[in-house]
Amino acid sequence: MDFGFGGFDSGFSDFDVDVEEFEVKKVGKHERMFKFGFGGSIAGEATIYGNLLIFTAMDGYVYCIDKRTSETLWTRKTGGSMHFAPVVENERIIVGSYDGYVYCMDTEGKELWKFKTGGEIAGSGNTDGSLVFVGSRDGHMYAIGLETGEEKWRFKCGDMVVSSVTIAGEHVFFGSFDGNFYCVVKGTGKEVWRFRTGAEVAFRFNAPVLGNRIYFPSFDNYLYCVDLKTGKEIWRFSTGKYGSTGGPSLYDGRIYHGSRDGIFYAIDAITGKEIWKTLISDPENPISTKPLVFGDRIYFGTDDQNVYCMDIEGNVIWRYHTGHQIGCPPVYSEGRIYIGSFDCNMYAIDAETGEELWRYATSISTPSYAPSPMEAFRVEVKKEMEEEPLEEKYSDRSHEASMDSEYSFKSEYTTKSEYQTKSDYQVNFVVFDDNMTQLLPALTGMEEFLWISISEGLIQDSIISRLR
Numbered sequence: 001m002d003f004g005f006g007g008f009d010s011g012f013s014d015f016d017v018d019v020e021e022f023e024v025k026k027v028g029k030h031e032r033m034f035k036f037g038f039g040g041s042i043a044g045e046a047t048i049y050g051n052l053l054i055f056t057a058m059d060g061y062v063y064c065i066d067k068r069t070s071e072t073l074w075t076r077k078t079g080g081s082m083h084f085a086p087v088v089e090n091e092r093i094i095v096g097s098y099d100g101y102v103y104c105m106d107t108e109g110k111e112l113w114k115f116k117t118g119g120e121i122a123g124s125g126n127t128d129g130s131l132v133f134v135g136s137r138d139g140h141m142y143a144i145g146l147e148t149g150e151e152k153w154r155f156k157c158g159d160m161v162v163s164s165v166t167i168a169g170e171h172v173f174f175g176s177f178d179g180n181f182y183c184v185v186k187g188t189g190k191e192v193w194r195f196r197t198g199a200e201v202a203f204r205f206n207a208p209v210l211g212n213r214i215y216f217p218s219f220d221n222y223l224y225c226v227d228l229k230t231g232k233e234i235w236r237f238s239t240g241k242y243g244s245t246g247g248p249s250l251y252d253g254r255i256y257h258g259s260r261d262g263i264f265y266a267i268d269a270i271t272g273k274e275i276w277k278t279l280i281s282d283p284e285n286p287i288s289t290k291p292l293v294f295g296d297r298i299y300f301g302t303d304d305q306n307v308y309c310m311d312i313e314g315n316v317i318w319r320y321h322t323g324h325q326i327g328c329p330p331v332y333s334e335g336r337i338y339i340g341s342f343d344c345n346m347y348a349i350d351a352e353t354g355e356e357l358w359r360y361a362t363s364i365s366t367p368s369y370a371p372s373p374m375e376a377f378r379v380e381v382k383k384e385m386e387e388e389p390l391e392e393k394y395s396d397r398s399h400e401a402s403m404d405s406e407y408s409f410k411s412e413y414t415t416k417s418e419y420q421t422k423s424d425y426q427v428n429f430v431v432f433d434d435n436m437t438q439l440l441p442a443l444t445g446m447e448e449f450l451w452i453s454i455s456e457g458l459i460q461d462s463i464i465s466r467l468r
Contacts (some may be wrong), residue, residue, distance in 0.1 A: 024241040027378045029177065030202055030219050033122050033162060034137070037369030038081060040362035042340025043327040045085035045124075045205070045290075052107065053338060054093060055346060056082035058368040062095055063346075063360075064109060067333060070348065070360045074109035081368075083327075084124040084164070084204050087132070092146060096121030096134050102142075104132075104149060113149030117142060119160065123204050126165040126172070128186060133172050135161030141174055141182070143189060153189035157182065159200070164247075166207040166214065168228060173214060175201025181216055181224070183231060193231030197224065205247030205290040205329065208255070210269055215255055217244035223257055225272055235272030239265070242283045242377055247290030247329070251312070256298055258287025260373065264300070266314060278314040280304075286373050290329040292337065297351065299337050301326025303373060307339055307347075309354060318354030322347065324367050342367050 036043070039058050046055040053067040058081040064073045080099030087094040092112065093105050098120040104112045119137030126133050131152060132144045137160040143152040158178030166173040172186045177200040183192040198220030207216040212228045223244055225234040240261030248257040254275060255267040262281035267274055280287060285304035292299040297317070298310040303325040309317045323343030330339035330349075336357060340346045344365055348357040 023380050025378050025380055026199065026219075026243070030200055030243055030245065033083060033202070034120060035369075035371045036081065036083070039366045039368030040344030040364030041324070041327075041342040041368035041370075042344070042346055042362065043083040043342070043368075044340070045328045046331050046338050046340065046346065047086045047088050048331055048333050048338070049088045049107065053346070054086045054088065055340060056084065056086060056095055057340075057344075057362045058083065059362055059364045060097070061363055062086065062093070062103075062105070062109070063362070064107075065346075065360055067336075067338065067348070070346075070358045072360075075363070076103075076105055076109045076111070078103055080120070083122060085328075087125050087127055089127045089129055089146065094125055094127065094132050094134075094146075096123075096125055098122070100136065100138075102132065102134050102144060102149075104146075115142070115144050115149050115151065122162040123174075123202075124164040124206070126167050126206065128167055131186065133165040133167070133174075133186070135163060135165065135174055135176075137162065139176070141165070141172070141184070141189070143186070155182070155184055155189045155191070162202045162204075163216075164204050164206050166209065168209050168214070171228075173207060173216075175203065175216060175218070177202060179218070179220075181218075181226065181231075183228075195224070195226050195231045195233065197222070199243070203245050203247050208248060208250035210250055213269070215248045215250065215269070217246060217248065217257075219243035219245065223248060223255070223267070225269075237265075237267055237272050237274070239263075240283075242286065242374070246286075246288045249291045249293050251293035254312075256291050256293055258289065258291060258300055258302070260286035260288055262286060262302070264291075264298075264310070264314065266312070276314045278310070278316075280308065283374060284372075285325070288373070289327060292330045292332055294332045294351075299330045299332070299339075299351070301328070301330065301339055301341070303327075305341070305343075307337075307349065307354075309351070320347075320349055320354045320356065325370060342370060 041058045044056045046053050054064050056062055060078050062076045078097040080097040082097050091107050096102050100117050102115040117136035123135050132146050135141045139157050139160050141155040141161055157176035160177045163175035171183050173183050175181045179197050180194040181201050182194050197218035200219045203217055207214050213225050214228050215225050217223050222236040223239055224236050239259040242260040246258045248255045253269050255269050258264045261283050264278045264280050266276045281302050281304045287302045296312050301307045305322050307320040322341035325342045328340050330337040335351050336348050337351050344362045345359040347359050
């Protein structure tokens with residue numbers, strides 16, 4: 001099996017590891033979002049309103065700053081952590097908090113009303129200018145009057161609602177942990193249809209719509225395209241083995257989507273066929289946000305702490321390194337992108353060059369605790385590994401380490417990038433990650449392993465002592 005390493009030749013093109021020996025199993029629900037700790041980290045997309053940049057943080061504050069200068073205009077404290085984008089409509093700012101409340105404030109930060117749900121709010125709301133729609137961990141989708149804060153209706157799902165809400169025509173669309181993607185009438189909350197997936201539907205970003213098609217991910221490892229009117233499946237696209245929670249973006253007939261396996265895809269929006277894919281990171285550093293596509297450029301962040309800029313053919317143009325993982329999409333305005341990081345800063349970055357223009361620190365400099373992105377999965381041995389002669393399987397391959405070696409990888413991924421070919425950048429060997437080390441006691445044919453992966457390359461950990 002061939003692997004792309006972003007243009008880096010590991011020198012182990014012959015390294016005989018049968019990846020099909022291992023199986024990824026889902027062993028729990030994707031409840032990671034409810035286990036983040038209190039701190040100054042930013043995990044929600046910012047909202048631009050004129051010259052205002054409005055965003056939330058896990059310290060419980062809503063921030064409003066000048067997008068040009070990063071000057072603080074005001075802050076407003078809520079009763080819980082916040083992980084998603086504010087909604088701004090008619091001079092009103094709507095945010096939901098982990099204290100279970102939906103807050104409405106004006107553009108100067110004055111609270112106008114708040115509405116109590118029965119659980120934490122972990123997905124972005126939406127509004128049509130009259131009603132505010134927001135889901136809660138209590139299993140309901142709520143419709144609330146924008147002006148009054150009064151409940152208009154609630155819709156009961158079979159499990160918690162932590163997805164964002166998409167509005168199209170007279171209907172609202174959202175997912176639930178019960179595995180369904182719902183369409184209900186926005187004025188009454190009456191169900192029109194539901195589409196059943198194989199796992200929880202949990203994503204914090206609006207689902208794109210093209211004609212009569214709507215696109216959304218599920219934790220069953222698929223990206224779906226469903227008929228907007230009937231709820232019938234049009235196509236599904238496999239995104240790997242570690243679930244799918246990142247939001248797809250639609251641009252010029254293509255769907256752009258990052259996977260929790262660390263692969264970024266371009267997909268034909270009509271047929272669901274893959275156009276290209278680029279290996280960016282790995283399952284320990286997933287792409288779980290929504291890409292921004294603007295001016296033939298694609299911008300997104302990952303858990304590897306980097307903001308990436310690619311062209312629309314998948315070639316990396318630049319990357320910017322922050323101090324921690326990135327769990328929110330960037331927004332664009334006047335030649336800049338704005339993006340928050342778990343390192344407790346909001347960044348303004350030149351969209352063309354990747355140069356930092358300014359950074360703004362939240363009230364707490366300590367990052368929030370983040371559980372492993374792999375916690376819902378376990379990697380198991382599928383079959384007993386066959387013994388091979390030690391001298392044959394682990395023979396000296398030092399002569400193969402050259403970039404010009406005839407044994408170099410033939411990668412199926414796009415790797416055209418100046419950044420991707422510099423050997424001093426981070427390289428993750430995708431076979432031996434932390435999950436693999438947990439398998440060693442189960443391997444009857446091998447006591448120890450030869451190599452492990454760390455952030456700066458491959459370091460010899462131990463020598464094979466013997467094969468049973």
